[in-house]
Amino acid sequence: MTDIDRYNYAFDPDGDAWAARLLRRLPPQGAVLELGPGPGAMTKVMVDRGYSVTVVENDPGALPSLTGMGVEVINADLDGDGWIAALQGRRFDAILACDVLEHLRSPDAVLKALSAMMQPAGALIISIPNVSYGGVVAGLINGVFDYTDIGLLDRTHLRFFTRRSMEQSLLELGWSPRYWEPYRHPIEASEFASCWNAISEAQRQSLASGCVDFDVYEWMVVATPLVDASAWAVREARVASEKMRDELQALTLVHASEHASLLEHQKAFAEAKTIIEKMQADLQAAQREAEALRQEKLAAQAEAAARPASRMRRWLGSKGQA
Numbered sequence: 072m073t074d075i076d077r078y079n080y081a082f083d084p085d086g087d088a089w090a091a092r093l094l095r096r097l098p099p100q101g102a103v104l105e106l107g108p109g110p111g112a113m114t115k116v117m118v119d120r121g122y123s124v125t126v127v128e129n130d131p132g133a134l135p136s137l138t139g140m141g142v143e144v145i146n147a148d149l150d151g152d153g154w155i156a157a158l159q160g161r162r163f164d165a166i167l168a169c170d171v172l173e174h175l176r177s178p179d180a181v182l183k184a185l186s187a188m189m190q191p192a193g194a195l196i197i198s199i200p201n202v203s204y205g206g207v208v209a210g211l212i213n214g215v216f217d218y219t220d221i222g223l224l225d226r227t228h229l230r231f232f233t234r235r236s237m238e239q240s241l242l243e244l245g246w247s248p249r250y251w252e253p254y255r256h257p258i259e260a261s262e263f264a265s266c267w268n269a270i271s272e273a274q275r276q277s278l279a280s281g282c283v284d285f286d287v288y289e290w291m292v293v294a295t296p297l298v299d300a301s302a303w304a305v306r307e308a309r310v311a312s313e314k315m316r317d318e319l320q321a322l323t324l325v326h327a328s329e330h331a332s333l334l335e336h337q338k339a340f341a342e343a344k345t346i347i348e349k350m351q352a353d354l355q356a357a358q359r360e361a362e363a364l365r366q367e368k369l370a371a372q373a374e375a376a377a378r379p380a381s382r383m384r385r386w387l388g389s390k391g392q393a
Contacts (some may be wrong), residue, residue: 206263
């Protein structure tokens with residue numbers, strides 16, 4: 072596996088893949104700066120969605136793919152300052168640094184430089200492997216901290232982060248973390264499964280109960296420059312307001328539809344009630360008529376039974392006179 076092959080992957084942009092979740096934090100449109108995109112799995116999605124994309128990449132295996140997408144490519148090492156000079160005076164609506172900072176010798180220098188490239192209320196979207204993942208801790212309990220070709224201990228990782236250390240760096244460098252999202256991954260399904268199974272059940276339970284984020288494999292953080300914190304808050308309030316308005320409108324439409332349906336049901340119920348009342352009245356009339364007929368029948372039967380006795384009395388009376 073080449074270095075570039077490790078970062079060449081496909082994903083459903085509308086699904087729940089980690090890359091799709093990162094892209095969902097972008098503004099609806101605008102100019103995006105992507106750091107270390109590799110062959111451009113996420114880049115292609117942004118281009119297809121109409122973003123103006125600029126990338127900083129120096130892997131010779133990735134450059135042809137990126138150039139073929141029609142994006143602006145700055146061939147530079149992020150640990151140098153050539154890319155900073157190339158972007159002097161430029162500002163972006165969003166900056167992506169996804170699974171990048173851990174590969175750098177000086178991630179703090181990159182984060183500091185990025186603040187001058189951000190539009191007011193723009194979003195810096197970062198994803199970092201979580202070195203406090205329970206699988207790493209299980210490995211340490213077993214005395215294991217082995218680098219691999221892929222995963223949290225990728226041999227190209229030069230720096231390691233936890234949520235707390237990343238948050239501290241951002242705040243010290245003038246960034247305000249606004250949103251955190253975890254990527255949870257079962258340890259028994261990770262590259263640390265054997266280390267996890269090697270520790271005792273009591274140790275596993277202790278890790279699981281002692282840290283609510285023990286299964287967070289990566290963290291996403293969305294940050295904005297501290298100087299733009301108030302503008303970000305206003306924008307977020309506006310977005311939330313627009314979302315609530317859209318939800319209210321949708322609920323109003325549903326309510327109107329349900330209300331109309333309710334009125335139709337009420338009308339049908341009233342009509343059915345009238346029909347039922349008429350049927351009940353007809354039934355009662357039929358029952359009264361049936362009762363009258365029954366009484367007439369009984370009277371007729373009584374009269375028929377009385378006739379033979381009367382004839383017999385008359386016959387007996389005529390015999391006596393003779």
